[in-house]
Amino acid sequence: xxxxxxxxxxxxxxxxxxxxxxxxxxxxxxxxxxxxxxxxxxxxxxxxxxxxxxxxxxxxxxxxxxxxxxxxxxxxxxxxxxxxxxxxxxxxxxxxxxxxxxxxxxxxxxxxxxxxxxxxxxxxxxxxxxxxxxxxxxxxxxxxxxxxxxxxxxxxxxxxxxxxxxxxxxxxxxxxxxxxxxxxxxxxxxxxxxxxxxxxxxxxxxxxxxxxxxxxxxxxxxxxxxxxxxxxxxxxxxxxxxxxxxxxxxxxxxxxxxxxxxxxxxxxxxxxxxxxxxxxxxxxxxxxxxxxxxxxxxxxxxxxxxxxxxxxxxxxxxxxxxxxxxxxxxxxxxxxxxxxxxxxxxxxxxxxxxxxxxxxxxxxxxxxxxxxxxxxxxxxxxxxxxxxxxxxxxxxxxxxxxxxxxxxxxxxxxxxxxxxxxxxxxxxxxxxxxxxxxxxxxxxxxxxxxxxxxxxxxxxxxxxxxxxxxxxxxxxxxxxxxxxxxxxxxxxxxxxxxxxxxxxxxxxxxxxxxxxxxxxxxxxxxxxxxxxxxxxxxxxxxxxxxxxxxxxxxxxxxxxxxxxxxxxxxxxxxxxxxxxxxxxxxxxxxxxxxxxxxxxxxxxxxxxxxxxxxxxxxxxxxxxxxxxxxxxxx
Amino acid sequence: xxxxxxxxxxxxxxxxxxxxxxxxxxxxxxxxxxxxxxxxxxxxxxxxxxxxxxxxxxxxxxxxxxxxxxxxxxxxxxxxxxxxxxxxxxxxxxxxxxxxxxxxxxxxxxxxxxxxxxxxxxxxxxxxxxxxxxxxxxxxxxxxxxxxxxxxxxxxxxxxxxxxxxxxxxxxxxxxxxxxxxxxxxxxxxxxxxxxxxxxxxxxxxxxxxxxxxxxxxxxxxxxxxxxxxxxxxxxxxxxxxxxxxxxxxxxxxxxxxxxxxxxxxxxxxxxxxxxxxxxxxxxxxxxxxxxxxxxxxxxxxxxxxxxxxxxxxxxxxxxxxxxxxxxxxxxxxxxxxxxxxxxxxxxx
Numbered sequence: 001x002x003x004x005x006x007x008x009x010x011x012x013x014x015x016x017x018x019x020x021x022x023x024x025x026x027x028x029x030x031x032x033x034x035x036x037x038x039x040x041x042x043x044x045x046x047x048x049x050x051x052x053x054x055x056x057x058x059x060x061x062x063x064x065x066x067x068x069x070x071x072x073x074x075x076x077x078x079x080x081x082x083x084x085x086x087x088x089x090x091x092x093x094x095x096x097x098x099x100x101x102x103x104x105x106x107x108x109x110x111x112x113x114x115x116x117x118x119x120x121x122x123x124x125x126x127x128x129x130x131x132x133x134x135x136x137x138x139x140x141x142x143x144x145x146x147x148x149x150x151x152x153x154x155x156x157x158x159x160x161x162x163x164x165x166x167x168x169x170x171x172x173x174x175x176x177x178x179x180x181x182x183x184x185x186x187x188x189x190x191x192x193x194x195x196x197x198x199x200x201x202x203x204x205x206x207x208x209x210x211x212x213x214x215x216x217x218x219x220x221x222x223x224x225x226x227x228x229x230x231x232x233x234x235x236x237x238x239x240x241x242x243x244x245x246x247x248x249x250x251x252x253x254x255x256x257x258x259x260x261x262x263x264x265x266x267x268x269x270x271x272x273x274x275x276x277x278x279x280x281x282x283x284x285x286x287x288x289x290x291x292x293x294x295x296x297x298x299x300x301x302x303x304x305x306x307x308x309x310x311x312x313x314x315x316x317x318x319x320x321x322x323x324x325x326x327x328x329x330x331x332x333x334x335x336x337x338x339x340x341x342x343x344x345x346x347x348x349x350x351x352x353x354x355x356x357x358x359x360x361x362x363x364x365x366x367x368x369x370x371x372x373x374x375x376x377x378x379x380x381x382x383x384x385x386x387x388x389x390x391x392x393x394x395x396x397x398x399x400x401x402x403x404x405x406x407x408x409x410x411x412x413x414x415x416x417x418x419x420x421x422x423x424x425x426x427x428x429x430x431x432x433x434x435x436x437x438x439x440x441x442x443x444x445x446x447x448x449x450x451x452x453x454x455x456x457x458x459x460x461x462x463x464x465x466x467x468x469x470x471x472x473x474x475x476x477x478x479x480x481x482x483x484x485x486x487x488x489x490x491x492x493x494x495x496x497x498x499x500x501x502x503x504x505x506x507x508x509x510x511x512x513x514x515x516x517x518x519x520x521x522x523x524x525x526x527x528x529x530x531x532x533x534x535x536x537x538x539x540x541x542x543x544x545x546x547x548x549x550x551x552x553x554x555x556x557x558x559x560x561x562x563x564x565x566x567x568x569x570x571x572x573x574x575x576x577x578x579x580x581x582x583x584x585x586x587x588x589x590x591x592x593x594x595x596x597x598x599x600x601x602x603x604x605x606x607x608x609x610x611x612x613x614x615x616x617x618x619x620x621x622x623x624x625x626x627x628x629x630x631x632x633x634x
Numbered sequence: 635x636x637x638x639x640x641x642x643x644x645x646x647x648x649x650x651x652x653x654x655x656x657x658x659x660x661x662x663x664x665x666x667x668x669x670x671x672x673x674x675x676x677x678x679x680x681x682x683x684x685x686x687x688x689x690x691x692x693x694x695x696x697x698x699x700x701x702x703x704x705x706x707x708x709x710x711x712x713x714x715x716x717x718x719x720x721x722x723x724x725x726x727x728x729x730x731x732x733x734x735x736x737x738x739x740x741x742x743x744x745x746x747x748x749x750x751x752x753x754x755x756x757x758x759x760x761x762x763x764x765x766x767x768x769x770x771x772x773x774x775x776x777x778x779x780x781x782x783x784x785x786x787x788x789x790x791x792x793x794x795x796x797x798x799x800x801x802x803x804x805x806x807x808x809x810x811x812x813x814x815x816x817x818x819x820x821x822x823x824x825x826x827x828x829x830x831x832x833x834x835x836x837x838x839x840x841x842x843x844x845x846x847x848x849x850x851x852x853x854x855x856x857x858x859x860x861x862x863x864x865x866x867x868x869x870x871x872x873x874x875x876x877x878x879x880x881x882x883x884x885x886x887x888x889x890x891x892x893x894x895x896x897x898x899x900x901x902x903x904x905x906x907x908x909x910x911x912x913x914x915x916x917x918x919x920x921x922x923x924x925x926x927x928x929x930x931x932x933x934x935x936x937x938x939x940x941x942x943x944x945x946x947x948x949x950x951x952x953x954x955x956x957x958x959x960x961x962x963x964x965x966x967x968x969x970x971x972x973x974x975x976x977x978x979x980x981x982x983x
Contacts, residue, residue: 014794021665023694023699030699030701031698031699033688034690034880034959035669037668037669043959044874044960044961045876046872047873047907047910048873048909050875051875051904053699054698054700054904057892059893059894060880169962170872173872173962176872177964180964198869198870198926199872202869216912218662291952335743450715486666541888541890541904542904545910546911
């Protein structure tokens with residue numbers, strides 16, 4: 001057994017972009033080796049990285065393409081036949097009738113070519129990827145403050161770190177040693193989170209503001225730092241409005257005033273931190289104050305999947321073109337048309353919610369997991385998708401979605417994929433293929449489909465494609481160099497872009513409904529991360545075992561001391577009650593829940609909140625609800 | 635084994651020596667990124683000197699992260715076929731800590747009932763170690779009786795004397811390797827032996843990390859470590875499992891049956907981590923170590939308490955330093971032992 005030749009792989013899970021080496025033999029990988037000299041990971045891998053060879057060993061893979069014949073029976077065909085069939089079915093689709101759900105774990109090359117295919121020969125702007133909407137707010141902030149982003153290792157050198165929504169660090173673990181190294185150097189940490197996690201047990205200030213109250217504490221902090229900050233919110237008001245502890249704003253301001261090097265790190269997966277326009281605007285104003293304080297390091301947004309930033313850069317979004325150009329901007333479209341020598345679709349597109357819920361889509365192409373599959377309500381989702389006449393799945397493992405699809409094409413896994421990935425810092429790295437994929441590389445699938453649809457493009461090798469990306473996507477110029485295929489990498493340069501003007505979720509919190517003095521505050525928070533439901537990670541027996549610990553029924557989280565006072569038992573049931581109704585749920589005790597609160601995991605929000613809120617209030621805006629409930633054992 | 639006088643092997647004949655063994659050789663090979671990994675490769679590709687140890691121990695050859703134990707077939711009469719993955723081979727350039735780990739694993743897996751998959755594979759491997767004149771920055775084997783020079787456990791131990799290796803034979807298998815080398819080996823001079831002793835002494839002073847294992851063992855065994863200290867240390871563990879996966883003597887594993895179609899399948903063993911919540915969860919759902927602090931504490935009790943030292947012949951650390959590189963929170967073995975040592979508690983006062 002020996003290390004697989006050329007087996008330097010970019011981990012396929014979070015946005016840290018750790019490189020690792022697959023160890024194995026001709027029969028496949030048998031283990032993982034970290035890379036000590038990798039600039040981001042420095043030889044550290046999380047549990048997902050350490051078990052990432054296991055999905056490659058799973059014999060339940062989709063290994064051949066299938067086409068569903070009349071009567072619904074799926075038959076195996078060659079991947080070329082599957083492409084030919086798909087092109088026949090897709091040819092002549094009217095503008096806007098096709099939708100594409102791309103994957104943030106695909107390579108830049110695949111994403112770029114898929115976007116190009118979609119916006120030209122498939123005549124659609126309805127191109128999105130899971131997690132795209134949760135990054136909207138931070139995209140907007142980055143668009144404005146893009147020259148001020150910093151790298152993970154630069155956080156080491158900060159003397160004050162504002163860490164927002166990092167939780168226990170599991171979503172992007174490589175930030176953890178950077179924060180702790182800074183703490184070891186006596187750096188101060190201001191933690192803002194829904195949880196009191198171990199990661200910030202040594203934080204100087206740990207604020208747990210209510211969901212959708214970020215604008216309040218940020219404005220209060222800005223006001224405390226600068227007399228020029230508008231609007232001015234007194235710190236004492238922030239205590240009442242945002243649910244933070246007295247004195248925290250003043251102490252945070254004091255730390256920041258004395259700081260020489262300040263960094264802001266924020267997780268982008270959180271649906272509850274910085275998810276509304278007011279918060280983002282407030283953070284933008286705060287950054288403008290901080291950047292004049294000492295030696296400003298910048299803001300580091302942490303993205304949730306291995307190529308979320310690459311997907312944004314490659315223009316995967318209903319209103320985003322490659323290079324962060326606005327799809328609604330006629331000049332940007334014309335520029336892209338000239339680069340591609342093809343007209344770019346002008347029809348309005350929709351994002352994933354629109355794709356899955358709105359009518360009018362005639363063909364749906366999904367790469368990887370169908371968003372929402374495996375979550376409460378997925379049966380309804382699948383039933384709704386049955387109305388789409390053509391469903392194409394490019395997937396590594398079978399699922400209810402691939403069972404429902406008319407055409408299924410095998411998808412390569414990390415370790416089988418060749419291409420570049422852009423990590424959360426903008427570091428573009430080459431990932432090698434250590435074993436061949438069951439069919440083809442994703443980019444080869446799109447190239448073949450484009451050719452079948454009549455495209456004149458000819459990409460003999462991935463290098464041809466990279467050269468085109470280097471010409472079309474600003475910041476990716478070094479992709480044209482062959483050296484990227486070694487252990488080469490580059491940090492893509494940033495460019496100035498204008499206001500993207502993208503829509504953001506509504507932010508109105510729901511009013512309290514219950515004046516009960518013994519009541520607790522019910523908040524919806526993102527408890528489980530997208531990878532908890534990832535079909536690939538669940539193919540690792542160890543990860544499947546670890547994630548099976550998650551309760552798989554609607555439940556709420558409560559601090560053990562609050563549970564004790566309310567005579568609730570861990571894993572027992574309790575009744576939540578408001579003026580509008582009541583519901584019975586499972587109770588899970590967790591000591592990291594702030595006192596006085598009950599947290600509903602967002603995936604169960606609709607089920608739990610539905611009976612407790614006024615009619616119509618538990619829809620999407622209800623995801624951000626904060627409502628008082630009375631709680632009692634059942 | 636009869637005692638053997640030390641010999642010398644000119645470096646320029648090292649490739650010839652390895653070729654003379656006529657078996658596949660795994661050794662330190664450059665990854666091209668400033669690191670080495672142990673890989674089966676032509677002897678000419680092996681690095682002979684100046685390398686720091688690999689990220690993953692070469693004990694992975696007999697004990698890979700994932701391995702098939704046996705295959706089953708239900709076509710007709712059910713059949714179970716053990717998977718023979720053993721290979722007669724040599725590991726060249728293995729460092730002292732990993733030789734110590736190799737012998738520990740043999741001892742561990744030989745405890746009744748003997749685990750033959752590992753033992754069969756290990757029994758076919760010749761260990762040609764290179765003693766460490768220059769320890770790596772994370773190494774602390776000197777505190778763990780794991781190196782930098784070995785008194786036993788190796789088949790052949792080489793010491794870098796500049797233009798040649800001092801060649802020490804540690805087993806009959808090592809003697810056979812020397813016999814194959816024939817005229818390539820010369821008797822070591824008194825000066826060579828003296829130089830070897832001096833290098834061994836000098837190496838002791840070159841360690842950047844010290845870990846007071848004896849104090850750690852004493853305090854852990856007598857349970858004189860405050861719960862507050864465990865909680866503080868465990869707070870920095872993100873349960874990545876890296877310490878267990880890189881540790882050459884960690885033996886936690888998971889077993890899973892994998893279906894290869896409707897009638898065939900395989901049983902695989904995968905190295906696991908006692909820091910994972912699911913590792914200790916029982917079938918009933920009860921978990922004797924339900925929280926991170928109890929799991930963290932348990933790991934170090936297993937590594938350092940005297941009970942296990944007696945049972946396994948040594949404590950559970952060879953000082954390779956890999957956990958120092960792998961740990962996100964800096965709660966690696968030397969850091970924890972030193973925190974335990976420096977903790978002042980009432981009972982110690």
